[in-house]
Amino acid sequence: MLLQFGIAFAVIGFMAAFIGLNLVVAKLLSPSNPSAGKSVPYDCGEAPVGVGYRQYNLRFYLVALVFVIFDVEIAFMYPVTAIFKDLTLEGWGGLAFAEILIFVAILTAGFVYSWKEGGLDWVREQIGAVKGAK
Numbered sequence: 001m002l003l004q005f006g007i008a009f010a011v012i013g014f015m016a017a018f019i020g021l022n023l024v025v026a027k028l029l030s031p032s033n034p035s036a037g038k039s040v041p042y043d044c045g046e047a048p049v050g051v052g053y054r055q056y057n058l059r060f061y062l063v064a065l066v067f068v069i070f071d072v073e074i075a076f077m078y079p080v081t082a083i084f085k086d087l088t089l090e091g092w093g094g095l096a097f098a099e100i101l102i103f104v105a106i107l108t109a110g111f112v113y114s115w116k117e118g119g120l121d122w123v124r125e126q127i128g129a130v131k132g133a134k
Contacts, residue, residue, distance in 0.1 A: 059122055066111070066120065073107050 040048065080087075080096050087096045114120055 062119060066114075069107065069110075073103070076103065 077100055080100055084093065084096060087093050
């Protein structure tokens, strides 16, 4: 077992040395001609206009988070569904199906809770606003 760890550490050491060697060689061989134009962050030949930072609406991140959650759900369910026929033939099909149902139920409960609390509403009411007031 120690031999396997030794091999793994040797490979990690080789990778670190290889990366370090490449960085040193690149630093030694690359030309260095600093200028004002090269220090501009917008590197396409056009002069930048305005500020480069723009704050996006938080709801974009919420939609992306919901997408990632369901994308991860598919990634976790795919291996089980890919071998479901084999599991069924071995007698484990019911257990695998129950696990998938429980997994989907937990994620669905979280989605419904987020939806009910208004976490997915695009336009929200202001805190302390009176309903029906104009």
